[in-house]
Amino acid sequence: MADVTIARPGQFSGAGDLLAGFLKVFAGETITAFQRFSVTDGRFITRSISSGKSASFPVFGRTVAKYLTPGKSLDDLRTNMQHNERVIVIDGLLTADCLISDLDEAMNHVDVSSEYSRQLGEALALAYDCSVLAEIAKEAINATPNVTGLGTGGEVTRTIPFASADTVGINETTAKLIYDIALEVKSKMTKNYVPQSERYAFLNPDMHSALATSLQFLNRDFGATGTILEGNVVRLAGFDFIECPHLTTGGSDNANVYQGSGHVFPATYAAKNPILFCHRTSVGTLKLKDLALEKARRPEYQADQMIAKMAVGHGGLRPEATFIGTMTKALS
Secondary structure: OOOOOOOOOOOEOOEOOOOOOOOOOOOOOOOOOOOOOOOOOOOOEEEEOOOOOEEEEEEEOOOOOOOOOOOOOHHHHOOOOOEEEEEEEOOOOEEEEEEEEHHHHHHOOOOOHHHHHHHHHHHHHHHHHHHHHHHHHHHHOOOOOOOOOOOOOEEEEEEEOOOOOOOOOOOHHHHHHHHHHHHHHHHHHHHOOOOOOOEEEEEOHHHHHHHOOOHHHOOHHHOOOOOOOOOOOOEEOOEEEEEOOOOOOOOOOHHHOOOOOOOOOOHHHHOOOOEEEEEHHHEEEEEEEEEEEEEEEEOOOOEEEEEEEEEEEEEEOOHHHEEEEEEEEOOO
16 A cells, blocks of 8 residues: 655655754753852952042051150150052943844744843953952062051962972872962961951962862861862961962953053963962952943844943052962973
8 A cells, every 4th residue: 555645734845854844842941151250259348439530548557656754755756657548540331232133032932131131240240350360460469568667468489399290280289389388478468467367369270179189178177178079178278269260361351441551460470370369458449330231222223232331440459468379390
């Protein structure tokens, strides 16, 4: 018996895929870029202004105590405290936007607006992070005290010997050298009278993972705060260790800032596996316009425009509270 002829409503022009014309059912799930969290927001000094192009961040020095003997005047003993300031300027209006056509949105079975708006906001959050981290690095290598007598930061470096089989990376040798650097920075900060609380260390993922190769940094019996399950060392030598994949990226679009010179991470240190050690007071952020999202109609394009924007500036405040740790492999 011959095959029965059956109608094929899904086939175009009687040829090709039998299912080509059938509706593709939306599964209800979308795959988007991983969310990028800020690692610096809320950890440093922030000042907001309602108008203006810059703001002054005052820095105070110290005085000394003296004994007042009978018959003497305090006027003869007084030592004036030194003062200084750092002026932080607004970089300009940093923006990220997208334009969504009505036709594309109508044909799409996915609501893209919410995801686009989140990605735009995250782009600015990342730019914020990168600018702050660049200013920390610049302040660490600043050899001029903000106020005479308060001191400066600097570089603390270690080298893996050439004879060692290890290179700088995810291994226990690197972990122990990171800890060695952290202990030296801890000592230097304390000598500069930097408060023991609110000290941070920002490092790239390889350096952070290296710490987890040494069980003594994970073992709670030794007072460690990390876990083998997560491989996450969160505190060591008095510092909160914060993993940061965009550590050396630098601020966005530095060539087009409205004021200042942008936030470029020092190139000399970018290839040395840097670790940024700092205190909450080491850098400051000035906000004229906080992160905001705006949606506007563009009738000439029959499209909706989504804009993320903010106007902020960043700058170093206390070099004595900022250090950069570096690590390299010795050459033959």
